Amino acid sequence: MSGSREILPGSTVTLHFSLSLPDGTEAISTFGEEPLRFQMGDKTFQPGMEMALYGLKAGDEQTLTLTPEQAYGDPEPGLVQRLPLTDFGELTPEVGQIMSFALGEVGETMGIIREIDGDEVVVDFNHPLAGHEVVFRVQILAVE
Known part of the structure; x- marks a missing residue:
């Protein structure tokens, strides 16, 4: 059967996956999409x-809990920045909000508003799942 090919380095894989916190809060999922x-x-x-x-094959499903080191690592203090409120122009940042920030020619990155301190905004550019155990669920559809 052609579906019995295992995932190896360099394999092209088609899958559904989700990432969630151990409490069930889902961060991202392709299931149903x-x-x-x-x-x-x-x-x-x-x-x-x-x-x-x-080693997984088409048809396999697996759910694993990954440590922060296996997933997105620990938060790096250097990725938490204080920005002047004036940088936000017409936007009014709110604590907990995830915003997109331009990085010049290299594109953009996401940051989480952690604190608004007078005329400064504390933005955390760490991955939102950094420092967390992550439940990684996969359903393998095809392996080429």
Whole structure:
């Protein structure tokens, strides 16, 4: 059967996946949407997540709880920045809000508003799941 091919380095994999916190709060999910197709090693997933996929075949489903180190690492204090409120122009940031920030020619990044301190805004540019255990659920649809 052609569906019995195992995921190896360089395999092209089509899958559904979700990432959630141990309490069940879902951060992202493709279940019920378009599946994700990617090549192992292309940095779509963190290395610890890719390790969990090796050896799986089409039809396999797996749910793993990953440590922060296997998922998005620990938060880096250097990625928490104080920005002047004037940088936000017409926008009124709110604590807990996730906003997109331009990075010049390299695109953009997401930041979480952690605190508004007078005319300064504390923005955390760490991945929202950094420092958390992550429940990684996958359903393998195809392996090429």
